[in-house]
Amino acid sequence: MGNVLFLAHRMPYPPNKGDKVRSYHLLRHLQQHHRVFLGTFIDTHDDDEHLPALKELCPDLHVERINPKVSKYLSLTGLIRREALTIAFYRNAGMRSWVQRTQAKHGFQASLVFTSAMAQYAEPLLAQTPMVVDFVDVDSVKWRDYAPAHRWPISWIYQREANQLFSAEKAIARLARRSFFVTPGESALFRSLAPEASESVETLSNGVDAEYFSSKPDRLNPFLEEEKAIVFVGAMDYWPNVDGVKWFASTVMPQVRARWPRACFHIVGRNPSKEVLALASDSVRISGTVPDVRPYLQFASAVVVPLRVARGVQNKILEAMAMAQPVITVPACAEAIGASEEQGVLEASTPPAFLASLNALLENTDAAMALGRAARAHVCRRFRWADHMKGLDAYFPHTTGARA
Known part of the structure; x- marks a missing residue:
């Protein structure tokens, strides 16, 4: 089995909100054929109770805890560094050290970076480890869209974040073996904005667990009668x-x-x-x-x-x-x-x-x-997860001894 580094900006369990649903299914798919080393962050105490389940799901787990209020304050160093605040928010010496130690001990055949903020930990390994990035959306455009709906100085911060994050997205995409986006529209948008990185762009759609999300006759109605x-x-x-x-x-x-x-x-x-x-x-x-x-x-x-x-x-x-x-x-x-x-x-x-x-x-x-x-x-x-996740397989080396 190949050793794969998977970096996610938020703990991919439980799969109960948008980004966690996607990162959870990425993790599960990679584990079918590889030994996955997961590095992720916890930013809320609500996630503590789920750590044992995630550790059982992925034994090679490293978690760093961040305080969102403190990280927001520290991310302001991005203003001095002239970088995206999102990148600075997730800068963490403990995560960087774990990646370096694990690479030295086990070696990685490839890395999967979930969102642009985590690429800073995979980029130093590029000489030995090809990087695949799941951007999901063109996040820089999201910040651009937020700006007009807020007053100054927040509008200025959001517009600055859009510009700085887009510069980071372009640089990351040029280094990546493959860059995934969630819809053909997002893929086309990024290609139009960053044509120099367009050859690496591919669509990897979301899915849904249709067995879990299905109607059952024995469920209790939470609403009032006739409502x-x-x-x-x-x-x-x-x-x-x-x-x-x-x-x-x-x-x-x-x-x-x-x-x-x-x-x-x-x-x-x-x-x-x-x-x-x-x-x-x-x-x-x-x-x-x-x-x-x-x-x-x-x-x-x-x-x-x-x-x-x-x-x-x-x-x-x-x-x-x-x-x-x-x-x-x-x-x-x-x-x-x-x-x-x-x-x-x-x-x-x-x-x-x-x-x-x-x-x-x-x-x-x-x-x-x-x-x-x-x-x-x-x-x-x-929207079957299994069908969409197959799009990853070409970019991660399969070796003998696949993990059960």
């Missing part, structure tokens, strides 16, 4: 999610309630920010962390993903579709999924458009259920 539950699921300390639910609650829900007095917008997800908590009312309910999101998806009258700033494939959409729910979302998210209205993805970008789609689903439950079945069929056919 029209409109559901959004996502991490509620993530700014695009916060921005999206604030917009939906303030601009769409008043019109929905005028037509459907028993409608209620349920915001389901961990760590709701103060801005999210302030939305709570008789028409908006904040669930916070729940042990299982599947009942909320299964019994929803409608699922919405009103992200005004979004990049790549949204796992929250794939999971809702796997639960046989049609999803109302913005055109950018629908395009990334590659599904039409007949396949269970309804596009909307304005309050009237969201209202029209919600009315259609709430008025005709039989038609909504048919769209839900089509949605599940689409993701089961197009």
Whole structure:
């Protein structure tokens, strides 16, 4: 079996949020044929309880703990170094030392870097170890998109981060044996912005565990009887999610309630920010962390993903579709999924458009259920993790003695 270094900026377990879902499946796929040495960070005490399970999953594990508040302060050194704050945020002497020691002791046949911030630990090994990078999205463009929605000086910081991170992304892609992005659109965007690195770019799509995310008759309904539950699921300390639910609650829900007095917008997800908590009312309910999101998806009258700033494939959409729910979302998210209205993805970008789609689903439950079945069929056919992960295999050497 080959020795592979896998570097992830956030602990890839449990697979309960976007980046962790993807990094978890990358780890599991690599372990089918290789001995994987995983270096990762913990940035919350909530992850402590999951360390034993991750250690059992990947015995060759090294974890460094970072304090987000301290790391944000230290990342300001990037202003002096003229580098991306994201790179400085994840700079860690302990991680660098572990990579060097492990390379000297075991040797790596290849490295997989999950997001650009972790490339700083694999780059010193390039003379001996080819590097594959999973950028997922063009993160520099994300920061560029954030800037206009914030006031100075935050807008200036975000625009600076966009410029500095893009310079880093280009440099990393030129060094990488392969650079992966989550959708053909993201791949095409990076090729257009960095044509000098375009030959290394490839698409590696997300997937969904359709067996786990499936409806079960014995689940308990978390909603009130006769309630029209409109559901959004996502991490509620993530700014695009916060921005999206604030917009939906303030601009769409008043019109929905005028037509459907028993409608209620349920915001389901961990760590709701103060801005999210302030939305709570008789028409908006904040669930916070729940042990299982599947009942909320299964019994929803409608699922919405009103992200005004979004990049790549949204796992929250794939999971809702796997639960046989049609999803109302913005055109950018629908395009990334590659599904039409007949396949269970309804596009909307304005309050009237969201209202029209919600009315259609709430008025005709039989038609909504048919769209839900089509949605599940689409993701089961197009978004199998095993199919997508095969795209990695050409860039990691297979040797004899594959790991069970």
